[in-house]
Amino acid sequence: MQILFVDDNIDICRLYKFYFERNNITAQLAHNGLEAVQAVKAQSQPFDAIVLDVEMPVMNGWSVFKAIRELSQGKTVPIVIFTGYATDESKACAKQLGAAGIFFKPMELDDMLSWLRKIVEQQP
Numbered sequence: 001m002q003i004l005f006v007d008d009n010i011d012i013c014r015l016y017k018f019y020f021e022r023n024n025i026t027a028q029l030a031h032n033g034l035e036a037v038q039a040v041k042a043q044s045q046p047f048d049a050i051v052l053d054v055e056m057p058v059m060n061g062w063s064v065f066k067a068i069r070e071l072s073q074g075k076t077v078p079i080v081i082f083t084g085y086a087t088d089e090s091k092a093c094a095k096q097l098g099a100a101g102i103f104f105k106p107m108e109l110d111d112m113l114s115w116l117r118k119i120v121e122q123q124p
Contacts, residue, residue, distance in 0.1 A: 001024060001026070001049070001116070002027075003020065003026070003049045004029075004049075005028070005029055006021070006029075006051065007031070007056070010110075016122045026055040033056050033059025033060060033061065033064040034044040034055075036064050036068070040071055040073050040074045043073050045073075046073045046076070048123075049079070050068065050074075050079045051080050051082050051103070052065060053082050054083040054085065055083070055084070062097070063083070063088070065097050080095045080100050080101045080119065081099050081102040082103045090102065100119045101119060
């Protein structure tokens with residue numbers, strides 16, 4: 001499995017990347033919205049999933065989500081929102097955009113891995 005993990009907190013990125021790689025998942029990191037869009041554009045094969053923070057510099061997660069969906073490599077990739085804002089508004093926005101799920105920080109690493117595998121397995 002190859003994922004794109006997008007979060008502006010470098011320590012969170014390092015922690016998740018280490019954990020994913022210990023579980024045979026290749027994780028590419030992006031630390032802001034523009035880096036995320038550029039990473040998707042650079043892929044010849046789509047990522048298996050994208051984990052996307054909402055509050056980031058340059059472009060917020062909602063704008064990134066829309067921009068990725070406009071790319072040929074991002075039309076069908078499952079995008080999971082990963083946010084510290086467990087609000088009804090965040091849930092509604094994720095649903096409206098067609099997110100594969102929404103995870104709230106903090107989240108147990110094992111739980112995220114389990115959910116990601118389930119989401120990827122459900123893809124056609």
